[in-house]
Amino acid sequence: MTRQMTGAEMVIQALIDQGVDTIFGYPGGAVLPIYDEIFQQDKINHILVRHEQGAGHAAEGYARSTGKPGVVLVTSGPGATNMVTALTDALMDSIPMVCITGQVPTHLIGTDGFQECDTVGITRPCTKHNWLVQRIEDLPKILHEAFRIATTGRPGPVVVDIPKNIQFQTGTYANFKDQAQTQYKPRVKGDDTAIREAVALMAAAKKPVLYTGGGVVNAGPAASRLLRELVKLTNMPITSTLMGLGAYPASGPNWLGMLGMHGTYEANLAMHDCDVMVCIGARFDDRITGRIDAFSPTSKKIHIDIDPSSINKNVRVDIPIVGDVGYVLEDMIKVWKETQPVQDRAAMTAWWQQVSVWKAKKCLAYRKNADVIMPQYAVERLYQLTKGHDTYITTEVGQHQMWAAQYFGFEEPNRWMTSGGLGTMGYGLPAALGVQIAHPDALVIDIAGDASVQMNIQEMSTAIQYEAPIKVFILNNQYMGMVRQWQQLLHGNRLSHSYTEAMPDFVKLAEAYGAVGIKAERPDELDDAIEEMIRVKRPVIFDCRVANLANCFPMIPSGKAHNEMLLGDASDDEIDTAIGSSGKMLV
Amino acid sequence: MMIVAGQSQSAYFLEETSTVAETHTLSVLVDNEPGVLARVIGLFSGRGYNIESLTVSEVEHEKHLSRITVVTTGTPQVITQIMNQLGRLVPVHRVVNLTKMGEAIERELALVKVAGKGEHRVEALRLAQAFEARTVDATLESFVFELTGTPADIDRFVNLMTECGLVEVARTGLAALARGKMGM
Numbered sequence: 200m201t202r203q204m205t206g207a208e209m210v211i212q213a214l215i216d217q218g219v220d221t222i223f224g225y226p227g228g229a230v231l232p233i234y235d236e237i238f239q240q241d242k243i244n245h246i247l248v249r250h251e252q253g254a255g256h257a258a259e260g261y262a263r264s265t266g267k268p269g270v271v272l273v274t275s276g277p278g279a280t281n282m283v284t285a286l287t288d289a290l291m292d293s294i295p296m297v298c299i300t301g302q303v304p305t306h307l308i309g310t311d312g313f314q315e316c317d318t319v320g321i322t323r324p325c326t327k328h329n330w331l332v333q334r335i336e337d338l339p340k341i342l343h344e345a346f347r348i349a350t351t352g353r354p355g356p357v358v359v360d361i362p363k364n365i366q367f368q369t370g371t372y373a374n375f376k377d378q379a380q381t382q383y384k385p386r387v388k389g390d391d392t393a394i395r396e397a398v399a400l401m402a403a404a405k406k407p408v409l410y411t412g413g414g415v416v417n418a419g420p421a422a423s424r425l426l427r428e429l430v431k432l433t434n435m436p437i438t439s440t441l442m443g444l445g446a447y448p449a450s451g452p453n454w455l456g457m458l459g460m461h462g463t464y465e466a467n468l469a470m471h472d473c474d475v476m477v478c479i480g481a482r483f484d485d486r487i488t489g490r491i492d493a494f495s496p497t498s499k500k501i502h503i504d505i506d507p508s509s510i511n512k513n514v515r516v517d518i519p520i521v522g523d524v525g526y527v528l529e530d531m532i533k534v535w536k537e538t539q540p541v542q543d544r545a546a547m548t549a550w551w552q553q554v555s556v557w558k559a560k561k562c563l564a565y566r567k568n569a570d571v572i573m574p575q576y577a578v579e580r581l582y583q584l585t586k587g588h589d590t591y592i593t594t595e596v597g598q599h600q601m602w603a604a605q606y607f608g609f610e611e612p613n614r615w616m617t618s619g620g621l622g623t624m625g626y627g628l629p630a631a632l633g634v635q636i637a638h639p640d641a642l643v644i645d646i647a648g649d650a651s652v653q654m655n656i657q658e659m660s661t662a663i664q665y666e667a668p669i670k671v672f673i674l675n676n677q678y679m680g681m682v683r684q685w686q687q688l689l690h691g692n693r694l695s696h697s698y699t700e701a702m703p704d705f706v707k708l709a710e711a712y713g714a715v716g717i718k719a720e721r722p723d724e725l726d727d728a729i730e731e732m733i734r735v736k737r738p739v740i741f742d743c744r745v746a747n748l749a750n751c752f753p754m755i756p757s758g759k760a761h762n763e764m765l766l767g768d769a770s771d772d773e774i775d776t777a778i779g780s781s782g783k784m785l786v
Numbered sequence: 787m788m789i790v791a792g793q794s795q796s797a798y799f800l801e802e803t804s805t806v807a808e809t810h811t812l813s814v815l816v817d818n819e820p821g822v823l824a825r826v827i828g829l830f831s832g833r834g835y836n837i838e839s840l841t842v843s844e845v846e847h848e849k850h851l852s853r854i855t856v857v858t859t860g861t862p863q864v865i866t867q868i869m870n871q872l873g874r875l876v877p878v879h880r881v882v883n884l885t886k887m888g889e890a891i892e893r894e895l896a897l898v899k900v901a902g903k904g905e906h907r908v909e910a911l912r913l914a915q916a917f918e919a920r921t922v923d924a925t926l927e928s929f930v931f932e933l934t935g936t937p938a939d940i941d942r943f944v945n946l947m948t949e950c951g952l953v954e955v956a957r958t959g960l961a962a963l964a965r966g967k968m969g970m
Contacts (some may be wrong), residue, residue: 319821324832328876331820348876381817383876508870511863 201373206338206366207232210299213342215242216374219270221261221636222246223254227274228314229301232366234272246636246665249657251278253629255285256655259294260633263616264591266419268295268349269633275301276314279360280321284623286356287325291620292442293417295354297345298326304364305333318360327355328383332362335370343375352385353506354417385505389522394530395538397477397501397518402540404475406550407435410458410487413442413619414480414504414524416612422525423612426479427451429528432535434547436554438466440481441604442619449608455554456563459487460755461601464562464764465554467753470495471761472553478502480524483513484620493760503527562753562766563605572722574599574674574745578606578646581672584729588642591634593617595627595651598680598751603646625654628671632658635667642670642733649675650699659712662738670732672741676749677702684750709740718742757785809838809859810885811892811962812869813970817877818844818852825875826854835860835868839894839937841959851879855962882970884962892962896940901928902951910950917943928953 204212210233214222223246226234237245248254251273258269269289273282279300289296303312319331328348330341338361345357401407409430415422423446430437430453437447438458447454456463458470470476476498481487483502488494494514502509502516503524510519520527565575578599592607593616594600600617609615616634618626631645645652652673662669674680682697706716715735719728725743732739752767816822823842830837839857844850858868865883872881884890898919900910907929914921914931917939923930933943937960944955964970 320824323821323825324828333820381876382879506874508867508874510870512867512870515863 201371203369204372205232205369206332206335206361207236209338209370209372210342210361210366211236211240211243212372213339213374214270216376217343217346218267220244222270222272223248223257223261223633224272225251225254225274225278227276227278227301229275229303229363230272230278230299230366231301232363233299233301233361245272246632246661248629248632248661250655251281252284252625253632253655253658253661255282255296255298256288256623256626256629257633257636257658257661258296258298259285259289259292259626260593260616260630261637262289262294262296262633263416263630264613264634265637266613268297268346268354271296271298273298273300274314275303275318276316278314279316279318279358282358283321283325284621286322286358288618288621288623288626289356290325290327292618293354293413294356295349296356297349298356298358300358300360301366302331302360302362305362306364308362318358322358325356326358327353329358329360331360332365335365335368338365338370339372340375340380343378344380347377347379348381348383352383353414386521387505387523387526389503389520389527389530391530393518393520394527395534397520398531398534398538398540400475400499400501400518401433401435401477402535402538402542404435404473405543405546406473406553407433407475407477408455408469408473409435409437409477409479410439410470410481411437411443411446411479412440412481415443415446416480418480418524420612422480422523422528423447425525425528425532429532429535432532433542435477436469436551438462438469440484440487440619441617443481444604444615445609445612448610450610457604459484460489461605461751461753462755463605464560464753464766465557467755467761467764468557469554473498476500478504478516479528480504482509485513488514489755489763490758490760495761560766562764565749565767568746569722571746572719572725572743574602574676574749575606576722577672577674577725577743577745578602580725581644581646581729582607584726585642585644585733588733589638589640590614591616591631591638591641591643593627593630593634593643593645595645595647595654596622596624597648597651597682598676598684598749599646599648599651599674601681601751602674607646624648624651626651628652628655628669629658629661631669631671632662632665632667635662635669636665639667643668644670644672647671647673648680649673649677649702649705650679653703656708659709659714659738659740663713666737668736668738670739670741672732673705673743674745675702675705675742676745676747678747680749681751683748687750688756705740705742709738712738714738714740716740716742718744720744805861807859807861808865808885809857810865810883811890811960812856812858812872813882813884813962813964814854814856814872815879815970816852816854816875817879818850819877822852822877823854825877826856826872829871829875830856830858830868833871835864839959841961855960857960880970882964884964887964890962890964892936892960893934894937894940894960895932895934895958896944897922897956898931898933898944898947899928899953899955900931900947900951901953903927906950910947913943913946913950919943
């Protein structure tokens with residue numbers, strides 16, 4: 200079925216044909232024709248944000264919590280440049296996003312026209328692919344190909360830049376959904392021989408560990424189910440990166456907790472001492488590996504990843520398997536069941552005993568305080584009191600993010616939205632908005648820091664407008680806590696510009712937006728306050744005043760190996776000398 | 787601050803097990819569409835890879851295919867990473883490492899301008915004949931020679947010409963194909 204329509208109509212029609220029901224955006228001169236079409240239809244719900252970056256992160260939250268692509272519509276020039284952070288964030292964390300930008304008319308391109316910028320040039324390195332539409336005939340194909348590329352293979356953000364005159368032009372529209380317009384065709388099925396070799400290696404392992412990441416979540420709910428089946432089948436201990444939390448339940452018997460710079464003692468030591476490591480949909484990021492020449496020195500490594508460029512990028516692996524985690528896990532389980540391998544029971548028992556010795560360290564223990572709310576305690580209470588609710592958690596970036604990852608247990612995938620790769624302060628509030636729009640009846644909480652939250656606080660106004668009852672739970676220590684922690688560890692406790700001397704009154708701020716403000720200052724009032732926050736069916740800003748100088752432990756200092764962790768009870772001396780002069784160079 | 791090898795390492799100071807940099811010629815078949823060269827070049831600069839030579843031209847008009855020939859230097863691990871990163875670009879059809887496929891045919895074209903009188907001029911012409919360079923422009927005081935050969939041939943010729951009144955050189959960069967009957 201083909202139809203004649205304008206470029207602006209094509210945009211809306213393509214979104215409808217792709218099954219899009221919600222877009223996030225902000226109007227402007229170069230997208231007015233598209234906004235005019237939005238006005239004249241009722242199939243697509245447009246969420247008007249207060250800043251384009253907010254639209255981007257909201258779309259990410261929407262995408263990550265639903266598995267569907269997030270769609271953004273912004274204008275040319277500043278509209279597009281304000282999207283750059285969100286696009287980069289989505290690229291780093293492999294979030295499917297389609298961003299449509301307006302552009303000045305084709306005859307004005309290159310003249311430094313009003314609100315003109317080289318959008319495809321600027322966004323080329325921060326998208327999976329992008330297009331400048333130069334002819335109306337190309338528009339339908341590009342729009343549909345944009346969705347195919349954003350959502351298949353390793354997901355990522357794409358930009359379609361549409362000049363205003365193309366939006367007005369009339370052309371022929373056809374639905375090209377799922378019809379390849381380029382030769383792009385990611386490999387989803389893993390190599391059979393490699394999978395068989397991997398299973399044999401896993402079966403013979405004496406000290407195996409599964410190291411999983413965001414790729415499992417991206418591969419869909421079925422992949423998480425398969426992962427759980429594989430764990431059951433092999434009885435291997437399992438850890439996960441920040442991005443992969445929830446794929447295996449935190450209450451599961453084989454769970455070691457998160458690994459990496461602020462991962463648990465047991466997870467990091469299991470990684471360091473294992474003899475077979477199975478990396479599933481993770482990418483050996485530097486937050487995970489620590490000092491790379493001392494990373495898991497004695498293990499054979501299996502790496503499952505849909506992106507061939509992830510293989511052997513940071514760490515050399517023994518058995519690479521390029522494919523979609525879901526497909527590969529399915530085949531692995533099939534081969535395991537078919538070959539019925541005999542594991543070394545004695546070795547596995549000894550390995551689990553070792554794990555329990557590490558666990559006995561209780562690396563997440565912290566000193567409780569009757570007068571001051573410890574940030575860890577706040578997250579623990581939040582976790583306990585939200586159990587049984589349909590809960591989604593987003594975070595900003597910093598100490599609170601790590602405490603959320605450490606002390607909040609995730610039982611299901613797609614419940615945890617955080618900026619992992621890029622580490623974008625200001626992500627959590629708009630992301631929570633996006634999640635809440637997708638799940639109107641769910642309890643959506645942004646675990647925030649007082650510094651991060653102010654980077655996109657304007658989206659509270661959006662939450663009010665759309666009656667999205669997001670809860671912004673601020674662990675307020677008046678510092679950029681992680682910056683302060685690093686200054687303490689690395690720079691002689693000279694706290695250069697990490698203290699926020701003028702902090703807004705968050706309760707009044709909430710009220711100014713038309714939201715509900717709640718404040719808790721003492722541990723004994725925390726539970727009631729959290730329960731009130733959950734009860735309120737409106738947006739809430741929760742000012743949780745926590746201990747100002749708490750540090751986030753465990754920690755693998757920069758330039759150190761997994762077995763050189765700092766634990767919470769480390770003495771002050773140990774902290775002072777923990778990072779050598781060369782480690783200070785590192786980020 | 788000094789980073790001493792073998793002491794402080796994190797992901798930001800990757801220690802290669804093989805630190806010997808090799809020079810490889812990659813042939814990349816791409817859709818001839820706006821921005822494709824920028825994608826390739828941006829990848830190299832953004833990820834800190836070297837470009838020693840890069841040529842690009844449409845090779846199949848109907849299919850809108852261009853061939854990019856790029857000469858790059860890196861450890862074997864980096865070369866593999868470059869190929870994988872190139873393969874990730876949507877308009878890239880194929881990436882072939884010609885150096886790994888055996889001795890590829892590699893040619894470059896140079897235009898070399900020399901100016902001078904007397905003995906210099908005679909010597910320049912003699913050398914040009916010896917290298918089988920064509921004379922594509924001549925005045926009473928100058929020549930422009932056209933020479934096709936391997937980059938090393940051209941280096942040699944240009945070096946000799948510096949003694950004979952070399953004015954300037956234009957080089958195309960490398961074009962390369964694998965030997966044998968198979969295409970990429």
